[in-house]
Amino acid sequence: MQINVTDQNGKRHELEAIEGWQIMEIIRDYGLxxxxxxxxxxxxxxxxxxxxxxxxxxxxxxxxxxxxxxDETFDREDNSRLSCQLIMSEELDGIELTLSDGARP
Amino acid sequence: MSEAIKTDVIIIGAGPCGLFNVFELGLLDLKCHLVDILDRPGGQCAELYPEKPIYDIPAWPVISGQELTDRLMEQIAPFNPVFHFNQMASELKKLDNGHWQLKTDADTVLEAPVIVISAGGGSFMPKKPPIPGLEEYEGKSVFYSVRQMEAFRDHDLVIAGGGDSALDWALNLQPLVKSLTLVHRRDDFRAAPDSVNKMRALVADGKMKLVIGNIKQVTGENGQVESLSVKTKDQGDIDLSCSRFLAFYGLTMKLGPVAEFGLNLHENLIPVDTEKFQTSEPGIFAVGDINYYPGKLKLILSGFHEAALMAQEAFRIIHPDKKLRFQYTTSSSDLQNKLGVNDKDAA
Known part of the structure; x- marks a missing residue:
């Protein structure tokens, strides 16, 4: 299973994903x-x-x-989600995400 | 400059770990002063998730962030900690006598032989909206908090936000100002329902305005705001003329001045040893989420453990000539006296 994450600089990363993890945790685990x-x-x-x-x-x-x-963010769009609320599962294998500017550490 | 307040230990941060430091240090007769940027104890537990259940506090199958804070306050009450709220620890220097002097942004000066940094993810600072050029107006006509209500008297005020801060200040300042407009992204408020009802009543009476939309632009001169441009759904772009703007978009954590204290840092965390939880500077400790060591887990219970070990070394620094005796609260009448439980619980 994998997730594809484009960072704030436009670089795309393919991350190996683990079922049951919050997608936020997977992204953080890779150091993005x-x-x-x-x-x-x-x-x-x-x-x-x-x-x-x-x-x-x-x-x-x-x-x-x-x-x-x-709603507290300044860059919400119709396709906005919080990645801590997305749990990795088989159906999400290959999902494409982009990190928001507000997620920058 | 105000005269320095002298104490045994200065604690930066009054979250759960900051509070438990008081307990462990108190058992060793060490007195504490705490500095926190928030207006109340609890740190993240109070600010981010007061209502959320926590399931990994030993012996508490479930406890909310606020309840944990309240219990810790009760537990440390016998040690009479002194709190300096609404203040940010801003400057730290070593004095000739080997003690540390800590200044806050409210000009409080504290002096102690030991500093414990338990600042979690850093200081809570206001989130700033991405309005181009807004920084020119900050501190002059645009603010993220209210220090003195009088500073808003007879002004045309715009308040942005939908939480308790925005609503509370709208209600408090409305009688003082010349005009008041509340701007929020949507017509649904997170603030307490009672405040929302009061606000809606004022709007119905024509005493304030409510605009649903996003503030996109600021115009003015020499730091004096003149108008804000708001993108609304139903009316398109509108201009609100105003002379003061208060933005309440919530808080976010930033390491802040602690980064300038001269301590070694590891990716915005403070490396410590795992025997004493001391930083690169003897006499300065770091406990809880803000510290780093191999195997570190950012758990409240880790911070509690760290506090107990830190206190042992703090005692040795403060009383180099005294022998430290390890005692249990279950059996030591000395500790029980300090906790004020000896009389009623004695057999």
Whole structure:
């Protein structure tokens, strides 16, 4: 399984993914620039990513607390998600994500 | 400059680890002063997730961030810690007598032989909106906090945000200002429902305005804001003329002045040894999420362990001629006296 992450400088990285991990954790584990200051408890918005194309529909729907947190960002788009709320699974194998500027450490 | 307050230990950060430092140091009769940029104890537990359950505190199958903070405050109460809230530890220097002098951005001066940095992810600082050129106005007509309400009297004020800070200040400042407009991204507020109701009543009475949209531009001269351009969904781009702008977009953590203390750093963390949790400077310790050592886990319980070991070395530094006796709270009447539990619990 893998996830494909484009960083804030436009460089694309292919990361090996582990089922059951928060996608934020996978990105952080590879040392890509993601602040994730609350540690994955949906209490900040510093793991904000943009989800490419159809992948958005394959994700578990957003809860209200994620929605609220995303509203605190300055760069929210229709395809915004918090990567700590995305749990890696087989259906997400190959997902394409872009790190937001607000996720920069 | 105010006169230095002398104490045994100065603790930077009043989160769970900062608070538990007080307990471990207190058992060894060491008095503490704590400095924190927030207005209350608890650090991340209070600011980021007061309501969220924590499941990995020993003996607490589940406890909220706020409850953990409250329990720690109760636990350290016998040691009478002194808190300096709403202040950022800004400058640290070594004095000729070997003690450390810490200054805060509110000009508090503290002096002690031992410093413990338990600043977690750093200082909570306001999130700044990406409005081009906004920094020119900061501190002159654009602010991220209110120090004196009078500074807003008779101004045309715009407040941005949808949380408690934005709503509370809107309600508090409304009677003082010439005009008030609240700008929020959407017509749904995270603030306490009671505040939201009060705000809506003021809007209905024509005493303030509510605009749903995003502030995109600022115009003005020499640091004096004149208007803000807001992109709204239903009215397109509108200009709000104003003379003061208060932005409450939440807080984010930054290491801040601790980075300038002259300590060795490892990717914004402070390396320590795992015997005493001392930094590269003898007498300065780092405990909790802010420290780094091989195998470090950023867990509250790790910080509690670190605090206990730190306190042993702090004692040796402060009382080099005294022998340190290791005692248990279960059996030591000395410790029980310090905790104020000896009388009622004695058999």
């Amino acid at each position: 620039p993601i602040k994730a200051e609350c540690g994955g408890s949906c209490c900040c918005a510093t793991c904000h990513v943009y989800v490419t194309g159809d992948w958005l529909d394959k994700l578990y729907p957003m809860r209200d607390d994620e929605d609220d947190m995303l």
